[in-house]
Amino acid sequence: MAASGFEGIEKRLELHFSGDDPMTGIGLRQLDFQTLEEILHAVQCTVVSSVGNHFFDSYVLSESSLFVYPHKIIIKTCGTTQLLKSVRPLIHYSSILGLSLSCCKYSRGSFIFPKSQPYPHTSFEQEVVYLQNVLPKKLCYKKASLMPSKLATHAWHVFSATDEAHLIFMQEPSPCTNFTFEICMTELDSVLAGKFFRGPNDGKTGDSAGKLMTEMTGIGKINPRAHICDFAFDPCGYSMNGLDGEKYSTIHVTPEEGFSYASFECVGSVCEGGGYIGDVLKKVVQVFRPGTMSVSTTCNSREVAARVAKAVEQVGMNCRSCTVDEFPAAGTVVFQTFTTRRT
Numbered sequence: 001m002a003a004s005g006f007e008g009i010e011k012r013l014e015l016h017f018s019g020d021d022p023m024t025g026i027g028l029r030q031l032d033f034q035t036l037e038e039i040l041h042a043v044q045c046t047v048v049s050s051v052g053n054h055f056f057d058s059y060v061l062s063e064s065s066l067f068v069y070p071h072k073i074i075i076k077t078c079g080t081t082q083l084l085k086s087v088r089p090l091i092h093y094s095s096i097l098g099l100s101l102s103c104c105k106y107s108r109g110s111f112i113f114p115k116s117q118p119y120p121h122t123s124f125e126q127e128v129v130y131l132q133n134v135l136p137k138k139l140c141y142k143k144a145s146l147m148p149s150k151l152a153t154h155a156w157h158v159f160s161a162t163d164e165a166h167l168i169f170m171q172e173p174s175p176c177t178n179f180t181f182e183i184c185m186t187e188l189d190s191v192l193a194g195k196f197f198r199g200p201n202d203g204k205t206g207d208s209a210g211k212l213m214t215e216m217t218g219i220g221k222i223n224p225r226a227h228i229c230d231f232a233f234d235p236c237g238y239s240m241n242g243l244d245g246e247k248y249s250t251i252h253v254t255p256e257e258g259f260s261y262a263s264f265e266c267v268g269s270v271c272e273g274g275g276y277i278g279d280v281l282k283k284v285v286q287v288f289r290p291g292t293m294s295v296s297t298t299c300n301s302r303e304v305a306a307r308v309a310k311a312v313e314q315v316g317m318n319c320r321s322c323t324v325d326e327f328p329a330a331g332t333v334v335f336q337t338f339t340t341r342r343t
């Protein structure tokens, strides 16, 4: 941990691969555990728990989460991890499976302790230069953007790069557009944050203490359909991955006073309807009651972001800013910030 405190803000990397995989159809899921551990070693984190379903494998990490789909990998890490150091080994090991990188998306919020970040994460400029050096030249449609907000300490950093084939594939119309929410919450309600501390010598494992926190905090009710893989750190801290068919969700909590932070991320479909999206957001706000929250929505339609503002305002938060930008292959990113309404 940095001398100042634990850096909860995650870095998030999503890589898409193309290539024929006639033998197995499971693509990247063929990467064995030892290979994944080697890749994570470069990032400076380890696996603490894992579970998979028919569609993907999910891993809770010492610093956040990893999701492995046949042609897509998502790694989210916090603390002082060096997430971008996973790109080179992932390109290498996927090529052995006959897969080649076709799209890269990198995003993160503003670090709480930016001076504690190691290379290549000391600045967004450095991260972008690093990515441009390691990515194959065919990912030539690229863009880096810092999306500001009215809150001086909250900006959203996004980089995306794609090859032509993936760009064309992403532009094909689809009846049910998918979206991704990346939610960052700070200044958590201290009573609610207290539920993510373990008692001294509680006699529980990380798994059993995690299960209890999932139940006691209401996290288990956010998506009752999801199969949850949870883990409680000692003396405090919590991570979970939710698996609902091919959709994942993930929550990470740093409950310490002074730098408390929680994140929620999920994928969904606009066809699920405004009611479902609003219901999920309201439940998330009620689990943590944050002072400040940012919601980054990645989608090909702007309609979802309007539903976000409506739902979050109904649970006592005011929208302070909304920034919109377009990225090749990633689509439209809408970055909204909210603060608790003072009564």
Ligand SMILES: C[S@+](CC[C@H](N)C(=O)[O-])C[C@H]1O[C@@H](n2cnc3c(N)ncnc32)[C@H](O)[C@@H]1O
Pocket (backbone or CB within 6 Å): 006, 007, 008, 009, 010, 061, 062, 063, 064, 077, 078, 079, 233, 234, 235, 236, 237, 238, 239, 251, 252, 253, 254, 255, 256, 261, 262, 263
């Ligand atoms: C890994 S979790 C969740 C990280 C997540 N990005 C977040 O802050 O929302 C981090 C919390 O677990 C605590 N923790 C306890 N032991 C830890 C360990 N061995 N590795 C990482 N975090 C640990 C940290 O102090 C912090 O409160």
